[in-house]
Amino acid sequence: MxxxxxxxxxxxxxxxxxxxxxxxxxxxxxxxxxxxxxxxxxxxxxxxxxxxxxxxxxxxxxxxxxxxxxxxxxxxxxxxxxxxxxxxxxxxxxxxxxxxxxxxxxxxxxxxxxxxxxxxxxxxxxxxxxxxxxxAAIGAGIDISRPCGSMIVDIGGGTADIAVISLGGAVVNKSIKVAGDNFDEAIMTYLRKKHGMLIGERTAEEIKKNIGTAYTRDFPVEMTAKGRNLVSGLPKNIVLSSDEIQEALAGPIDEIVWAVRDVLETTPPELAADISDRGIVLTGGGSLIYGLDKLIAERVGINAVIADEAISxxxxxxxxxxxxxxxxxxxxxxxxx
Missing domain, CATH: 3.30.420.40 (ATPase, nucleotide binding domain)
Structure with missing residues (x-):
């Protein structure tokens, strides 16, 4: 030691x-x-x-x-x-x-x-x-040394980083300050405006992890959230559905999807063809929002998969x-x- x-x-x-x-x-x-x-x-x-x-x-x-x-x-x-x-x-x-x-x-x-x-x-x-x-690409098992295009979308707490990687370096990349923390803030803002309820960061994070949704679920899920009534100041409990949280998260989710499109639009044709064949790899805790991979695939027309052990x-x-x-x-x- x-x-x-x-x-x-x-x-x-x-x-x-x-x-x-x-x-x-x-x-x-x-x-x-x-x-x-x-x-x-x-x-x-x-x-x-x-x-x-x-x-x-x-x-x-x-x-x-x-x-x-x-x-x-x-x-x-x-x-x-x-x-x-x-x-x-x-x-x-x-x-x-x-x-x-x-x-x-x-x-x-x-x-x-x-x-x-x-x-x-x-x-x-x-x-x-x-x-x-x-x-993120190395941790996801991508051989970044090869002369072919690999696209990685890493969504952490503070930033979302999108890059096209070839021959050990980023050919095109973009970093936006929209990520997991923004998801929490969007949920807090939604509950304040829609339900007149104040919640803290920890509660927002629990809602995000349990019923956070980017793509409409076949069977919506619910959870009870606890907070404080904005008017009376007294404790308040409400039952939230995943459909509501999908609505709450639509803004920051759309920003990430548009950033992915922006990177693809500036990617050299040969590398874009590689990505079309190989797909997009999602990493980071923010990538675990239900259906984000499906939404990206639908919006950009390229298959997207979540890496094993995405958080690590x-x-x-x-x-x-x-x-x-x-x-x-x-x-x-x-x-x-």
């Missing part, structure tokens, strides 16, 4: 952090949430423990998401969160780990540097940055990237010995 370094892949997501370790796979998956004492600035809780505090903290404690729309919103909180998760995943070590971190394809160089600096401060001896669509694809791909990179360097070094 103490004498050996580690190669780590981190999916530093707006909603969740996932950590992949060489030879072990995914070893950690926790919410990207930090609870902070407002007076002292001390971190009270991180991850699942902090998530349980959302909407339930006293005035002297604030539970925050240090990443917004795929980028760092609170640098210090992000650094502390990373340090906590890395230590939890690998324990104390004399040799600092080499870490690859994924970022949305649309981030600026300044935003990339912020992620790199925060990861170094959290305890990395070497940091590599990889774009999310590339990591980016983390696995990031880990495999760093694993391959340094194993290749070691082979080269040994060849010269």
């Amino acid at each position: 103490f004498g050996r370094g580690a190669d780590i892949g981190i999916d530093l997501g707006t909603a969740s952090v996932l950590i992949y370790i060489k030879g072990q796979g995914i070893v950690l998956q926790e919410p990207s949430i930090v609870a902070i004492n407002n007076k002292s600035g001390e971190v009270i809780a991180v991850g699942e423990e902090a998530r349980a505090m959302l909407g339930r903290t006293p005035q002297n404690i604030t539970a925050i998401r240090p990443l917004r729309r795929g980028v760092i919103d609170d640098y210090e909180a992000t650094e502390k969160m990373l340090k906590y998760f890395i230590h939890k995943a690998i324990g104390p070590r004399l040799i600092k780990p080499r870490i690859a971190v994924c970022v949305p394809s649309g981030v600026t160089e300044v935003e990339k540097r912020a992620v790199e600096d925060a990861t170094r401060q959290a305890g990395a001896r070497k940091v590599d940055i990889i774009e999310e669509p590339i990591a 694809c980016v983390a696995v791909g990031t880990g495999l990237f760093v694993e391959y990179k340094y194993s290749r360097k070691n082979r080269r070094r040994n060849a010269y010995d």
Whole structure:
């Protein structure tokens, strides 16, 4: 434990952090949430423990998401969160780990540097940055080195990244700040306007996961949602149907579908033909909304499939990237010995 370094892949997501370790796979998956004492600035809780505090903290404690729309919103909180998760995943070590971190394809160089600096401060001896669509494609089992077009749509918490990949790089890509968090916000707005009811982030997320719908179901499903009456201020319970949530999610879902169309329309003809044959691969937690694959296929005329283990694809791909990179360097070094 103490004498050996580690190669780590981190999916530093707006909603969740996932950590992949060489030879072990995914070893950690926790919410990207930090609870902070407002007076002292001390971190009270991180991850699942902090998530349980959302909407339930006293005035002297604030539970925050240090990443917004795929980028760092609170640098210090992000650094502390990373340090906590890395230590939890690998324990104390004399040799600092080499870490690859994924970022949305649309981030600026300044935003990339912020992620790199925060990861170094959290305890990395070497940091590599990889774009999310590339990591997602690798994690989904796509051979990105081949000279043929593969299309990946990665829908996380803060961003949706769409890319056409060939020969190890993104030929065409687009990143939009519409994703899982927007689904939650759309549900909260719908309930406020349609039912005069206020709900929190956690309740919106539960509704999204349980009855979230992008394509009309053959048999609608229902669930009871609990919140507060907007007028009386008293607790209120209502029964929601998947048809209502489909209506609530129509706006952000349409934005993602149009982004997919935009990327396809600017894809070189040869690669577009490959994608037509191979289909579109969906990854990320947002891709699990019921019927999103069917809706995309219907709107763009190309088959769309959800990758196995869609939530962990980016983390696995990031880990495999760093694993391959340094194993290749070691082979080269040994060849010269």
